[in-house]
Amino acid sequence: MKDKIIDNAITLFSEKGYDGTTLDDIAKSVNIKKASLYYHFDSKKSIYEQSVKCCFDYLNNIIMMNQNKSNYSIDALYQFLFEFIFDIEERYIRMYVQLSNTPEEFSGNIYGQIQDLNQSLSKEIANSMMNQR
Template sequence: MKDKIIDHAITLFAKKGYYGTTLGDIANQVNLKKASIYHHFRSKDEIFTESAYECINYLRDFIVNNMRENTYSNSALYQFLFKFIFDVEDRYIRLYVQLAFIPQQFSEEIYNKIQSIHKIVDEEIVKFYQQNQYSINVEEFHNMIMMFLESWYLRCTFIERFGDLEENKNKFKDEVYSIINQMTNE
């Protein structure tokens, strides 16, 4: 039941944020009475913390697993960015963006975990740069890849304003080709 509660809490926190999600909301999603939640968790804060950790671990594992045995070619970069768009569950991206607005009591611990993801991404971007010929310097390359990913985070988070998620995924697929082709002068 704890895993089920966290799974549903991730979706709720991703959609409504920390402040907009109540214990009653979480209990309703798993067909429990609000008081029964306390049998599994001490508080909403504990549920939120575990949900945030699950989100961060999910994203870290996605990145690490997709970089295993990587050739760091342009083709591999396309593949990674495509997988990030098409294979990462949007609720995790939405919750990840929501983590920027968390209460102060969570921030240091959660931000330290987020920094571990950023370090992995930064190292991988440098490896791609080192293995290929680009028309820009490493800092510009890094900034372009990060702007692309961050733009995708925001699209997923505010998808109701941007239309259909699948339609946006296809548009971003075209943008991946365009960005990498511009950097390689192809």
């Protein structure tokens, strides 16, 4: 049930943002009572933090899968970028965009994760470009 709550919360947060998503919304999306959410999570904040972690794990996994490939051709780079931009589930992209509207209490941790993700992506692009020479 915990995974289903997070899965549905990602969709809701990606559509409505943190402030626009209520615990009632999350509970209804998984067909449980709001009070039942507290069995799995202690607050909306903890659901959001877990949702953000899941989003970053998903995006980092895509980058890591590409790093495990030994083919660093320009064509492989184009394919990776195309897949990164167009094949990612839309809700993860929307969630990533919503992070710019994250309340102050989350911003430090989230911005650090965004920087880490951007560095991984930049490193992957740089490796591909360097191996073309």
